Amino acid sequence: MQDRITLVRPDDWHIHLRDGAVLAHTVADAARQFARAIIMPNLLPPVRNRDEAAAYRERILAARPQGSRFEPLMVLYLTDATSPEDVRQAKASGFVHAAKLYPAGATTNSSSGVTRLENIFPTLEAMAEVGLPLLVHGEVTRSEIDIFDREKHFIDEQLSQVVQRFPGLKIVFEHITTRDAAQFVTEAPANVGATITAHHLLYNRNHLLAGGIRPHFYCLPVLKRNTHQEALLDAATSGNRKFFLGTDSAPHTRHAKESACGCAGCYTAYSAIELYAQAFEQRNALERLEAFASFHGPDFYGLPRNTERVTLRREDWTLPESLPFGDQQVIPLRAGETLHWRLEAQA
Ligand SMILES: NC(=O)N[C@@H](CC(=O)O)C(=O)O
Numbered sequence: 001m002q003d004r005i006t007l008v009r010p011d012d013w014h015i016h017l018r019d020g021a022v023l024a025h026t027v028a029d030a031a032r033q034f035a036r037a038i039i040m041p042n043l044l045p046p047v048r049n050r051d052e053a054a055a056y057r058e059r060i061l062a063a064r065p066q067g068s069r070f071e072p073l074m075v076l077y078l079t080d081a082t083s084p085e086d087v088r089q090a091k092a093s094g095f096v097h098a099a100k101l102y103p104a105g106a107t108t109n110s111s112s113g114v115t116r117l118e119n120i121f122p123t124l125e126a127m128a129e130v131g132l133p134l135l136v137h138g139e140v141t142r143s144e145i146d147i148f149d150r151e152k153h154f155i156d157e158q159l160s161q162v163v164q165r166f167p168g169l170k171i172v173f174e175h176i177t178t179r180d181a182a183q184f185v186t187e188a189p190a191n192v193g194a195t196i197t198a199h200h201l202l203y204n205r206n207h208l209l210a211g212g213i214r215p216h217f218y219c220l221p222v223l224k225r226n227t228h229q230e231a232l233l234d235a236a237t238s239g240n241r242k243f244f245l246g247t248d249s250a251p252h253t254r255h256a257k258e259s260a261c262g263c264a265g266c267y268t269a270y271s272a273i274e275l276y277a278q279a280f281e282q283r284n285a286l287e288r289l290e291a292f293a294s295f296h297g298p299d300f301y302g303l304p305r306n307t308e309r310v311t312l313r314r315e316d317w318t319l320p321e322s323l324p325f326g327d328q329q330v331i332p333l334r335a336g337e338t339l340h341w342r343l344e345a346q347a
C-alpha cells in the first residue's frame with residue numbers, strides 16, 4: 001500500500017480568509033499547504049476595485065507566518081456599478097486575477113451583488129478583452145425555486161447565456177455541487193472550468209440532515225444527494241483539465257454556525273489537502289490528485305505551475321475539536337475525527 005505521495009505544491013483557487021484578527025489563523029492554515037490562493041472578496045464592505053484589493057492584499061501579506069511566501073491572488077467583487085474602467089485598472093495592477101459574480105442575495109455577504117446580469121454586460125466585455133476571468137457563484141435566488149435546484153436553474157437561465165454571449169471570457173463555475181454542473185462544464189468550450197470543494201467530494205445531504213442536523217456541514221451551494229456527490233468524484237478524478245481544487249473554506253464562528261439560523265460555510269483550510277487525498281483515495285485515484293490540485297488551476301488561469309514539492313504521509317491523526325479564531329472559536333470540518341493522510345511539515 002502506498003504510504004507517501006509527493007506532489008508539486010498545490011494552490012487553492014477559492015478561499016475565504018475573512019479580515020481583521022482572524023487573518024492570523026486563516027492565512028497560516030492556507031499558507032501551510034498552498035503556494036497561492038484565489039482570495040474571495042465578500043468582505044463587508046466588499047472588495048470592489050483595485051485600491052480596496054491592494055489594501056486587503058497588504059493585510060493578508062502582513063498576516064503571513066514568518067518566512068512564508070504564500071501569494072494571495074486578489075479578486076474584485078462585481079456590483080451593478082462595477083465599470084469597464086474598474087476592470088482595466090484591476091487587470092493592470094498585476095495582483096487582481098479575477099472578478100466574482102455573486103447574484104444578489106445568493107450567499108454570505110452577497111447583498112451588494114449583481115441584481116441583473118444585463119447590468120454588467122459591458123463589464124464582462126471588458127473582462128474578456130483584457131483577459132480577467134469571471135468567477136461565478138452559480139445559484140439563482142428566486143424564493144420559489146427549491147434550494148436544491150438553484151444551481152441547475154442558474155445553468156439553464158444564466159450561465160449558458162453568458163458562455164454563449166462572451167466566447168472570449170474565461171469563466172470558473174465555482175464550487176460545483178451537481179451532476180448537471182459537472183456535465184455542463186465538461187461539454188462547454190475550453191474557456192469554462194470549475195472548482196470542486198473537498199466537502200462536496202466527501203459528503204452529501206444525508207451527512208447534513210440524516211439522524212440530526214449538523215450545522216458544520218451546512219454550506220452554499222448546499223450539499224446535494226449522493227448521486228451528485230458521485231458525479232463530482234467522477235469529474236475531480238477524471239483527469240479532465242477543466243476541474244481543479246478550490247476549497248471554498250469559509251469560516252464562521254462556532255456561535256454563528258451553531259444557531260437557530262446558522263451561517264453557511266465549512267472551515268476546511270486547516271486540513272484541506274489531506275481531505276482531498278482522502279476523497280481521491282476512496283476512488284483509488286491518488287495518482288490523479290497532483291494534476292487536480294497543482295496543475296489544472298494555474299494552467300486555466302495562465303499562471304506558471306509551482307516548482308516546490310510537498311509530501312503527504314499515510315498517518316492517522318485527529319483533528320482538533322475547535323481552533324482559535326480571533327477571540328472566538330471556529331470548528332474545522334471533521335473536528336475530533338481521524339484523518340489518514342498528513343502533510344509533512346516543511347523543513
Ligand atoms: N460557501 C459558503 O457556504 N459560504 C461562503 C460564501 C460562498 O462561497 O458562497 C461564505 O463566505 O461564508
Ligand SMILES: [Zn+2]
Nearest residue numbers: 107137220221
Ligand atoms: Zn459561493
Ligand SMILES: [Zn+2]
Nearest residue numbers: 016040248250
Ligand atoms: Zn466561497
